[in-house]
Amino acid sequence: MMEVFGVIGYPLGHSMSPVMHNAAFRETGYQGIYVPFEVRPENFESAIEGIKALGIRGINITIPYKERILEFFRQRREVREIGAANTVDLKRKTCHNTDVDGVIGALQSSGVDAKDMEVLVVGAGGAAKACVYALKDDNEVYITNRTAKKGVELAERFDVEFIERERLETLKFDLIINATPLGMKGFPEKLPVSEKILGKKPAVFDMVYNPPETLLIRKALSYGCKAVSGVDMLVYQGAKAFEIFTGKKAPVEVMKKAVVSELKKIA
Numbered sequence: 001m002m003e004v005f006g007v008i009g010y011p012l013g014h015s016m017s018p019v020m021h022n023a024a025f026r027e028t029g030y031q032g033i034y035v036p037f038e039v040r041p042e043n044f045e046s047a048i049e050g051i052k053a054l055g056i057r058g059i060n061i062t063i064p065y066k067e068r069i070l071e072f073f074r075q076r077r078e079v080r081e082i083g084a085a086n087t088v089d090l091k092r093k094t095c096h097n098t099d100v101d102g103v104i105g106a107l108q109s110s111g112v113d114a115k116d117m118e119v120l121v122v123g124a125g126g127a128a129k130a131c132v133y134a135l136k137d138d139n140e141v142y143i144t145n146r147t148a149k150k151g152v153e154l155a156e157r158f159d160v161e162f163i164e165r166e167r168l169e170t171l172k173f174d175l176i177i178n179a180t181p182l183g184m185k186g187f188p189e190k191l192p193v194s195e196k197i198l199g200k201k202p203a204v205f206d207m208v209y210n211p212p213e214t215l216l217i218r219k220a221l222s223y224g225c226k227a228v229s230g231v232d233m234l235v236y237q238g239a240k241a242f243e244i245f246t247g248k249k250a251p252v253e254v255m256k257k258a259v260v261s262e263l264k265k266i267a
């Protein structure tokens with residue numbers, strides 16, 4: 001029997017998840033279909049009830065519902081620690097945060113061994129939280145953020161250090177991670193850290209995936225830095241969700257090809 005999956009968000013915009021998961025279903029022969037559900041905030045609760053009643057098998061959750069979803073399902077450990085989920089397994093009634101797997105998968109697949117590194121995370125929103133959680137046990141993680149208060153709160157929560165933006169150039173990092181929307185289509189095409197910092201040749205991971213090659217990635221490459229694209233994070237968080245949904249190994253390369261081709265279409 002065909003199983004139904006989907007993504008819930010508002011506004012949903014042009015989500016990459018349907019093409020990515022449907023490509024994975026086709027490749028593995030899994031009897032599944034994945035659809036976008038744009039749900040207005042006032043309808044969120046009834047949408048969750050509807051999803052349960054209709055027997056929908058799994059959903060991804062995106063902005064602005066990653067926190068609101070928590071009260072409806074049993075939270076896996078990483079979800080409790082981060083305070084946000086992006087994947088729900090309706091069969092087991094559990095919610096997961098696969099952005100953590102996205103961060104680790106993107107770095108590993110790009111040959112950046114994020115162990116014992118001095119890592120700077122720029123940003124203090126949902127993506128930054130998943131990132132700090134993913135890396136804090138094996139690395140020295142630092143946070144910087146436009147709004148210092150939010151950055152300090154995140155740093156305290158995970159017991160890492162907050163660094164004011166004015167101090168950044170006096171320090172040296174092995175890996176810089178952009179967890180802000182700077183460089184994303186529709187946002188200012190500005191660097192999240194100065195060129196002086198890139199000149200010290202850290203590895204650079206930009207979570208932004210649209211466009212796939214951002215200003216930060218281009219500049220990092222021009223300084224000879226190793227660069228990791230947000231496309232890889234998107235694919236690895238999706239791959240983990242696919243494995244939770246189906247119990248099958250995700251066809252990562254096929255999923256990536258589907259995303260890259262979709263991004264080209266909407267460029």
Ligand SMILES: NC(=O)c1ccc[n+]([C@@H]2O[C@H](COP(=O)([O-])OP(=O)(O)OC[C@H]3O[C@@H](n4cnc5c(N)ncnc54)[C@H](OP(=O)(O)O)[C@@H]3O)[C@@H](O)[C@H]2O)c1
Binds near residue numbers: 102179180188
């Ligand atoms: N590749 C993937 O799979 C993946 C997954 C998740 C997220 N992302 C990307 O990660 C980025 C952040 O997502 P999020 O969910 O964490 O967003 P969020 O919760 O809204 O947080 C945004 C963060 O960026 C900072 N920021 C926003 N505009 C800025 C600007 N003009 N200058 C400097 N800092 C700015 C904010 O600082 P303030 O605290 O000062 O407002 C905040 O810390 C987005 O581009 C998103 O697409 C990618």
